[in-house]
Amino acid sequence: MPAPTGMAHVGMVVKLISSMSKPVIAMVNGVAAGAGFNIAIACDLCYAAQGVKFIQSFANIGLAPDCGGYYFLAKTVGLAKAKELMFTARPLLADEAHSLGLVNDVFPPEKLREKTMAVAKQIAGAAPLALAMMKKEINNYGASLDETLTYEAMAMAMLLGTEDFQEGIKAFSEKRAPVFKGK
DSSP states (O other): OOOOHHHHHHHHHHHHHHHSSSOOEEEEOSOEETHHHHHHHHSSEEEEETTOEEEOTHHHHTOOOOTTHHHHHHHHHOHHHHHHHHHHOOOEEHHHHHHTTSOSEEEOGGGHHHHHHHHHHHHHTSOHHHHHHHHHHHTTTTOOHHHHHHHHHHHHHHHHTSHHHHHHHHHHHTTSOOOOOOO
């Protein structure tokens, strides 16, 4: 059965986050409930302020999860914990979400933006073609070992021929930061 048009559009946001070549970072500084929770965990990285709450609130309002909640929550915390969080709608504080692997790190609210932007800046300085290949394959988590090794060999062969690789090697030998151009 196809999704109603409005819900299909909501799902497209999550699909875009997952399929785009650049890493997407969530910065949560308020309650992440329902779709907000699911969009946050659909991102490649998620940082939260201390005291922030995450809640799969759907059961409390007579709805079922959207925005990839079934997929990303179970993939991150496992099936049993995903069921518990969905069925009970129990709120998680940021520190518990971090301990479950839903959040990469938790910072004081006044430091959240600074710390998250530092990570974003570090990633922005990395080789974009390599990042795209990493994101594509890590999102294919669950592939067989043979499929993974085949992808790795293909990615390595392609990246070895890039200007970015040459720049990375040159910068390493010159003991300086590389300047990647995505070529």
